[in-house]
Amino acid sequence: MNLSDTVEAKSEEHNPPPTQDRVISLDDLNCGNCFDILKKKGFKDEVEKLTENGLTPSTVLDTTTEELEQCGISRPAINVLKDISEGLYTCKIVNDPIHGHFEIHPLCVKIIDTQQFQRLRYLKQLGAKYYVYPGASHNRFEHSLGVCYLAGEFVSMLRKRQPELNISDNDILCVQIAGLCHDLGHGPFSHMFDDKFLPAARPGNKIKHEQLSVEMFDFLVESNKLSSTFEKYGLTEEDRDFIKEQIADPLQKSGRYHGTRASKKGFLYEIVSNKRNEIDVDKWDYFARDCHMLGFRNNFDHIRCMKCARVLSVDGELQICFRDKEVGNLYDMFHTRNTLQRLACQHRVGNIIEAMITEAMLEADKVTSIIPGKNGEHWKIWESVDDMEVYQKVTDDIFQQILWSNDKALEKSRKILLKIQNRELYKCVGQTRRSISEKLEDEKIKEELFTILRDNNSDLTREDIVTHSVTMDYGMRDQNPIEHVRFYGKKDPKKPFKIPRNEVSNFIPENFAEQLIEIYCKKKDGKSITQATEAFKKWISKYTVSGDNSKGSEHTVSTAGTSTANSPLQNVPNQEITSHLSYD
Template sequence: MPLNTSFHKQRWPIFNDPIHGHMEMNPLLVKIIDTPQFQRLRRIKQLGGKYLVYPGASHNRFEHSLGVAYLAGCLVKTLHDNQPELKITKQDFLCVQIAGLCHDLGHGPFSHVFDGLVIPKAKKIKNIKGLPDDIPEKWKHEQMSVQMFDAIVKSLKAENEDVLKEHGLDDKDVTFIKELIEGAKTAEWTYKGRDEDKSFLYEIVANKQNGIDVDKWDYFARDCHHLGIRNSFDHQRLLRFVRVCEVNGRKHICFRDKEADNVYDMFRTRYTLHRQAYQHKICNIIEDMLAEALIRADRDLHEGKPKYMLKISEAIKTAEDYSKLTDEIFEQILSSTADNLKEAREILNKIIRRKLPKFVGEARLTEKNISKEKLPETWKDAVEKYKSTDPTVSLKAEDFSVHVVDLDHGMKDKNPIEHVYFYSKRKPNEASPIKDYQLSSFLPKRFNEELVRVYYKITDGNKEEEKKKLEEAEKCFHNWCKSKFELK
């Protein structure tokens, strides 16, 4: 069924959004939005613990998901209107929007804190204790998004068996939506939702080809808005110059060559957000503490269970259990008076009262001979050899922690723009990577960097003593950097 104009003239519910304005939503999307699995996203912070540093960053996964669904619809409609030969159908349009809507259903408490810190730590504990390990090696929230979407489909069918059929969708479309959520990853076409001639649809919500997708378009605009950080990337302009072209035997989403700088600004915006907010020196330490609190509570949250059971992390086993897991666990632990949650509660109280590890210093890693794994060892050696200028102060290596932060433009050390295809005004159906001479000479030569950060962990002692230790630690850190990282 072609995506005709009458399809868009139906009266659809409207959501008023601070980023995109008035967003129309298909009634089927509204039915999904009104399920408990989706409403749960109202109680999960988009930026994890960043709101504890940036006061405005208290927005949730709920509104981000609405924005991604809206932008997915805008992109598909643009392609349909400009290139009718693509034969985009009403079902294609609806599936891509639903995938955008549901792509983040699988996020856990404090978003990436859960899948990036809590689950790996829980897995490590189980390995150390020699317990049965039922946590997948590389568990990611996208896997749970698919399970949660399955639960939504099941619940909708229980209410009205024909609800999907009423909107022209069948089991193949459900498979397609789940594939879109995970994104196309392989060179060989193994997907069942759509044939290879619709490969470009797999690049809209989760683009594994070059990272340009509507998910980023929304969270760049939304996060910058709430963080108070300027966004130099213009997704609305890029949307006007999008086309599908065949490159190397497969159809890809491509952009006008004159938009190369705007595309680069997108990747630069990603780096800026990570540098200034996502990997902020205090944000990172707070989120480490949040993860530690959840791990401490993991065993003890449910009384009467064997001590080796990791209950919070075990919620990933089923969508039903997982749907009950939100940021509200912070308040549940904090307000509890149970003795078995005392350690977790103390960590959260330290966060609230700002009893945080003190930041000692940061340096960019430039010495290739030192691996990340050996950094703590070299810092320990530096502390032990350091001769304090104040005889009343002695530094101990165990009082410090060393962290390494990776920053890049989206593709590790590679230039991401080399993986984007561009077309010209004269040849709108032919696309290729942009040439070096067509790009600004001000672009960086390197596209990733590693930062080493050191924190002083003791914060409950005498304030005057702590101040002296911190001063000596900063001197020790400078000496360490000068000898190891050629700091001038």
């Protein structure tokens, strides 16, 4: 060991290990004083040496490594200074229409500047609802940036308010990255792909975008050689596992979390995707963003909600709880979700268009393989999810790819998409809502309708009828999510408790889920529409008479674009209805 090694060894011996991880957070960079950051990281003696040598926070970042070593500064402290210097120049400022100006951590910037993340620019947040609402042009890309920002804000507020939680900079950065990458696995037209196309193309093989997001995250890190970059910013392989756990849902059936942070920091899993009660920053961003782009009014205040949050011990496990006076605000949040579902996400015309796009993609897969893969080979659309290198090429552009293809094999798919372009859509001949306890499967509905058509000597075939059913709920099927939330009061902020529904308001619904069923007819001539409509009326009367549909269910029958009975906008105030620009 030479003299310089001895000096460095002694210097490190007098410096205790950093009190926190080496990660330089945005909060650190925003404090504007690198000496304060060094002290926070456990290098108080190094700061004194820098001061003795006439260096200041404004000059030390321009000092070379050799000059710092001559001052007796240890290598770990020099590395921290390097990270500070790089962070100041590589973090990005985003001007977002929803959250205003905010900064993005340098490691998040590295992730954003990859082919896999940029793919999100070509996935519409609301899928084919853009064909109904001209304002719904926003994409998964900007939503992911917003979730990243809100995730960092939320966990930073918790750390500032409750230092005893020992939330580290590592934790904050991991939560931000989870928010950034939680939607990497979405396919063409977002939820249409995993809710409609994949179940039809791969029956019995349930694949959700959360699972695909984890696989795409691994592929992103591997293909862009980012492992060393993660290590540079202080994140280990265990931290990457924690990021994936937040995306994939680590909540067990027992109601407890499992994972790398589950034992002491399980509450961190409730920030990006909260499966305990569905209150998370993913929803906060898309509520605000979707309402803004659609022209709806958003009554939920997510900033106030964050400020009223605390982490408390509930049955031996740390959970995020909210101030008791916030219970009304949280019910407003779920009402906003329901409003978006009714008026946008499950818009009748949007559902028809997504059914037609799904049909076109299924027909394309029957006759050819159009997704370019490795070594000049091509894959079918449904096969692409088996290989992330192939799947990264599958976006909303599949619509145009089929529409403008010269491949004669795609003629049937092209005709379907051309009908969408020319607004020659399938007709909705009936709509009904049922209790979720009496839920019917699509195949059973279609079989019963076809039996009625056959008995009526109808010319319509099974292929002429399209059924669409979906569960409309507050996020937890037939359960009230608020029953899974704990609150605290002003007098005793450390004592969590539940708030029964009847203590909040008599206007809160008693049922929190229903099944929406819509029937479409591909043929548009008057005879076919009449036959399909009569079959639907007979089918729905069968359940009404038998009492099977008696629990407050309602039905709508529409022919040739004219609806009777209850409108999809039935419980919406007039001022909300008139604010929508909807192209039917």
